[in-house]
Amino acid sequence: MSRIITLTLSPCIDRSMSVPKLVPEKKLKCSAPKLEPGGGGINVARAIKKLGGDAIAIYPAGGYTGKHFNSLLENEEVPVVIIEAKNETRENIIVLDESANVQYRFGTPGSVLQDSEWKKMLEAVEGMTAVNNFEFIVASGSLPPGVPVDIYGQLAVIAKKKKTKLVVDTSGEALKYAAHEGVYMLKPNLGELGALIGADWIELEDVEKIGKQLIEERCCEILVVSMGKDGAKLITKNDSYHFLSPVVKRNSVVGAGDSMVAGIVLALSREKNLKDALKYGVACGTAATMNQGTELCRKEDADKLFKNLIETIN
Numbered sequence: 071m072s073r074i075i076t077l078t079l080s081p082c083i084d085r086s087m088s089v090p091k092l093v094p095e096k097k098l099k100c101s102a103p104k105l106e107p108g109g110g111g112i113n114v115a116r117a118i119k120k121l122g123g124d125a126i127a128i129y130p131a132g133g134y135t136g137k138h139f140n141s142l143l144e145n146e147e148v149p150v151v152i153i154e155a156k157n158e159t160r161e162n163i164i165v166l167d168e169s170a171n172v173q174y175r176f177g178t179p180g181s182v183l184q185d186s187e188w189k190k191m192l193e194a195v196e197g198m199t200a201v202n203n204f205e206f207i208v209a210s211g212s213l214p215p216g217v218p219v220d221i222y223g224q225l226a227v228i229a230k231k232k233k234t235k236l237v238v239d240t241s242g243e244a245l246k247y248a249a250h251e252g253v254y255m256l257k258p259n260l261g262e263l264g265a266l267i268g269a270d271w272i273e274l275e276d277v278e279k280i281g282k283q284l285i286e287e288r289c290c291e292i293l294v295v296s297m298g299k300d301g302a303k304l305i306t307k308n309d310s311y312h313f314l315s316p317v318v319k320r321n322s323v324v325g326a327g328d329s330m331v332a333g334i335v336l337a338l339s340r341e342k343n344l345k346d347a348l349k350y351g352v353a354c355g356t357a358a359t360m361n362q363g364t365e366l367c368r369k370e371d372a373d374k375l376f377k378n379l380i381e382t383i384n
Contacts (some may be wrong), residue, residue: 071076071178073128073203073204073205073206073280073339074118074123074124074125074126074204074205074206074208074335074336074339075125075126075128075146075195075198075199075204075206075208076111076114076115076125076126076127076128076207076208076209076210076330077111077128077129077191077195077207077208077209077210077225078110078111078128078129078187078210078211078212079129079130079180079183079191079211079213079214079221080109080110080180080181080211080212080213080214080360081107081108081109081112081129081130081131081139081160081211082108082109082139082159082160082161082162082177082178083105083106083107083108083135083138083139083142083159083160084105084106084108084161084162084163084164084324084364085103085104085105085161085162085163085164085305086103086104086105086106086163086164086165086166086324086362086364087100087101087102087103087104087163087164087165087166088100088101088136088165088166088167088168088169088376089101089166089168090167090168090169091167091168091170091305092167092169092174097169098148098169102163102311103257104328104364105138105142106142107139107142107143107146107363108162108165108324108325108364109129109207109211110210110212110239110240110328111127111129111142111210111211112127112148113127113210113325113328113329113332113333113366114119114208114239114278114332114335115127115148115332116146116148116212116329116366117325117328117329117332117354117358117366117367118335118336119146119147119148119220119334120366120367120368120369121332121333121354121367121372122337122369123336123339123340123370125148125208125332125335126148126149126150126151126198127143127148127149127154128150128151128153128191128194128195129149129150129152129153129185129301130149130152130153130154130155130159130181130183130188130191131152131153131155131159132154132155132156132157132158132159133155133157133158133159133160134158134182135158135161136155136158137261137321140152142228143346144226146278147259151194151198152314153187153190153191154187154217155181155183155184155187155195156184156187156267157182157183157299158181158182159181159183160178160179161194161252162175162176162177162178163175163178164320164322164324165178166362166365173323173324174194174259176326179214179215179283180212180213180214180215181214181215182214182215182216183214183216183217183219184216185216185250187216188216188217188218188221192221192224192225192228194206195228195282196228196232197253197326198231199228199232199234200232203381204232204234205234205235205339206234206235206236206237206254206304206335206338206339207225207229207234207235207237208237208239208247208276208331209222209225209236209237209239209240209336210237210238210240210328210331211239211240211243212238212240212241213240213370216243216283219242219243219244219247220244220247221244221252222238222240222244222245222247223247223248223250224319225248225249226238226249226251226252226253229253229254233253235255236248236253236254236255237253237254237255237257237331237335238253238255238256238257239254239256239257239258239327239328240262241262241265241329242262242265245258245265245266246266247278249266249289249290250282250289252288252289252290253290253291254288254290254291254292255290255291255292255293255294255334256284256290256292256293256294256297257293257294257295257327257330257331257334258293258296259295259296259297259327260272260274260277260295260296260297260298261348263280263295265279266284266347267284268294274299274300277295277297277303277305278303278305278352281293281295281303281305281310282305282307283296283305283331285307286307290305291297291306291307292304292305292344292365293305293306293367294330294331294334294351296301296327296330296355298314298315299315300302300314301313301314301315301352301382302315302330302348302352302355303348304344304345304347304348308342309344310342311316311344311345311348311349311381312381312382313348313349313352313379313381313382314352314379314382315352315355315356316356316375316378316379318351318356318359318360318375319359319360320356320359320360321360321362322359322361322362322364323358323364323366324358324364325358325364325366325367326355326356326358326359327355328358328366329354329367329372330351330352330353330354330355330358331351331356332354333347333350333351333352333353333354333355333367333372334347334348334350334351336350337350337351345381347375349379349381350372350376352363352379353376353379354367354372355372356372357372357375364383
């Protein structure tokens with residue numbers, strides 16, 4: 071049985087395609103579009119499945135696009151709990167300009183969730199953790215209209231009551247409320263970490279000090295900061311680990327952060343130590359950048375990268 075639940079409040083269908091060159095005012099011939107289910111927690115659950123694990127994805131789905139979304143996720147054999155929603159599930163568009171090998175990402179607004187819908191999602195989490203031995207809840211992604219900004223804080227209360235480890239990967243006010251309530255793990259990037267502490271810019275050498283302070287303030291037990299080409303740093307009360315991202319040919323950055331979270335949580339659920347969990351997470355995040363569109367990481371790529379990663383001593 072899976073020991074991991076993911077929660078996605080704003081899922082989307084990611085529609086990826088390419089054009090020879092992006093030119094304004096011209097009718098461009100696109101490649102055949104590739105459609106994949108997306109959204110923070112959805113991508114985490116998908117990546118965990120690709121890595122040989124299982125996570126149950128809880129999410130809302132509505133309208134025709136919601137039905138299509140469900141079928142896409144079913145094709146990947148990801149276990150799900152679907153909350154029926156009134157409004158259509160959104161779509162995002164990713165376009166690769168082949169001439170420059172650059173990617174354009176068009177994100178549509180989140181579909182409005184009714185009070186009854188997001189409350190049912192929390193009830194689903196609470197009910198599942200009450201009767202099953204779940205160890206982790208991963209709440210990842212942005213909040214759609216209609217959802218209160220403190221929802222991850224509400225989720226933190228549920229997680230504490232059920233003695234389940236909550237991992238939060240979000241931004242803005244939602245991140246602040248999660249930190250205020252206190253969670254097992256926060257996973258901001260440098261910009262999100264800066265916003266959390268009210269700083270416009272953070273130097274890499276200051277990340278550990280900031281992390282220790284947040285942990286002392288009981289915002290989290292573990293802070294993982296993703297830093298792009300500089301990899302990621304994991305900080306606890308007593309320890310700090312840093313792995314650089316290995317140099318690879320990058321084809322897409324979509325889902326790299328979600329793949330990293332998937333690798334870390336899956337490793338921890340398999341009782342790996344924190345250093346190896348971070349190492350595997352960085353390998354998975356890097357592996358995702360090697361693929362086109364929203365394909366996420368491949369296990370064989372992640373495993374190969376993991377073997378060659380060396381910890382950075384700061």
